[in-house]
Amino acid sequence: MNRTTLKDVAARAGVSHQTVSNVLNDHPSLRPATRARVLDAIRELDYHPNQAARALRQPQTTTLCCVFYDAAPVDIADPYRNLIQSAFIASAQAHGYSMTTAFVRRSSPEDHRALRSAFLQQRFGGALLIGSSLSAEQVAELTSWQLPAVLFDQQLPGSGVANVNADYAAGMAQLVAHHAAQGRTRLALILPGDDPGSTALERRQGFVSATRQRGLDAQIVEGDWTAASGEAAFLALWQGGPKPDAVLAGNDRMAAGALRAARQLGLDVPQQVAISGFDDFEFARYTAPTLTTVQVPYAEMAQVAVGLLAGQVGGQATNELAAPSQRRLPTRLIVRESA
Amino acid sequence: MNRTTLKDVAARAGVSHQTVSNVLNDHPSLRPATRARVLDAIRELDYHPNQAARALRQPQTTTLCCVFYDAAPVDIADPYRNLIQSAFIASAQAHGYSMTTAFVRRSSPEDHRALRSAFLQQRFGGALLIGSSLSAEQVAELTSWQLPAVLFDQQLPGSGVANVNADYAAGMAQLVAHHAAQGRTRLALILPGDDPGSTALERRQGFVSATRQRGLDAQIVEGDWTAASGEAAFLALWQGGPKPDAVLAGNDRMAAGALRAARQLGLDVPQQVAISGFDDFEFARYTAPTLTTVQVPYAEMAQVAVGLLAGQVGGQATNELAAPSQRRLPTRLIVRESA
DNA sequence: TTGATTGATTTGAACGTTCAAATGAATTCA
């Protein structure tokens, strides 16, 4: 249990503890011979610096925190969150950071307090804020905690916080164009509400302007990103009045539900109705029919987001903050069988 | 930037710093009046204890680490890992712990070194070890780092390490019984290799004994848990000689691939061939036909695993270690359309 | 030769908490 410390290494190498510290933080002025001697001692004693002690002196940790804001308690099966969460962790590890995750119910003051407390107790090196519709005040509070932050999949103009997004509006426009090219004229979109700055809003705006531009019939029905809501929304469309000849689900998960609903109704997809998704998750290749969708480069976006944070943490924080990065990555239409 | 410390609170409350510490760690002997006064001061100053300083004194942190051992670089789309990872994080948060995740390529000495280093540098409160086929030596090394550990989805008899599993053999037996009840006589199982202690081995053994017991035709073909491998394995089965009338995929993901292969071959499922999965992930309800599978209570298992760790960390570590918990949760057959 | 300058290393304090021991006040018992 008695771990070896800086002093043990120093004794072994015949130098002072500070010299060992200098080696660890590769200080510029160090004689190569000394450095080598210290490194030998470190290896021989199998020394590993105590991060707690290090963190006590330094302003920030080498740990990042990614925060998921959700309306409900976390949905552990959500492929969107799961995918980007894993991508974040993998990217952080590649950058030499470790990553912790926090789930916050958006309407729970208790969760907010717990998060705030965690941020003040652990001194994270940075934070990734995911999940639609953070308010300006919330972000202001977060940034007031003095740590570098990156917004993911959320726009907040004028907040001065870096953010990473995909070009959702363009993706939606491509998708509408594709449906139109297939001769579809009556489009329905399943999508959650339009919180400002959210990806939902961008997808909605892309849909609205693209359909308007082409003079297509367009309607929007409510879904909440879940498969069940996609199924319910599709069924509702077929109970109501004028039926669309193409149903665009706002994400792949709702599209899976829509496909299931169409199958229940005995509809032929894509003959009688086209169905498309958005995300291009793995299962989109394994539905029947396979799902036409828009590919969002989530893994790459996650890398960019962590890279921004790592860069900020690395030192030139002020530079970055002065001109916060706004990164927007392209989406890509993936045509399969369903549309 | 100047944060408030114990001493600030002490000054405000008119007590010594140690008394504040006692309040924080709710020491038994404390006059209610004093405690209240200190709590007031804490609230008024918005004090949050510095975890780094706390970690420096105490032997372990309030952070857990879950380690995924994989053959390949992490597959960020893997629903199995994603699901349990999220469940771990959520459970840890509910227990007041934070959770970091590490990905280790099983064959990479570099990754092992990095993990070891991380374990020695950060003093995690405990570790969750996931992923098949850790060797006894590996586990011995891990436990030699003196922190509580729980093996997840892996058996290692005699290792003295707590573990959490589902009853995979029984689940597989139920599944075989179901296929037999439907009149199937020639069963094929798609499954990865049989590393000792792995869930793959348990599933395999359940399959072998159940088919033998019933005198059914049985064969096993290789897959690697991915959908693509399930698809390839299914196609290979149909190229070879005697065709099965039921294909059991070792997990839902491979089952998705098998369904896709059957569709490519123009086979009617379940008329011409039954297909079943294992896991009961969300998409199993959204394939066409919907997937008959075995439900594994991963979320619950994760809660149990974190609970064991939290209990160990909480203090009675020695007790737990003396009689390491072996928890095995039941599985449940879910009959849908595909079999 | 000497004083100034640079480079390499050491010394001692500090970070904010908890532990161990010491103190003081209040209660109990003979």
Next chain:
DNA sequence: TGAATTCATTTGAACGTTCAAATCAATCAA
């Protein structure tokens, strides 16, 4: 009443690192 016991609180050191300043040795310009 006084000693022993318990409870409540305080004091000072310690955890293992980094920072700031101090020291020492070596090089350089005058």
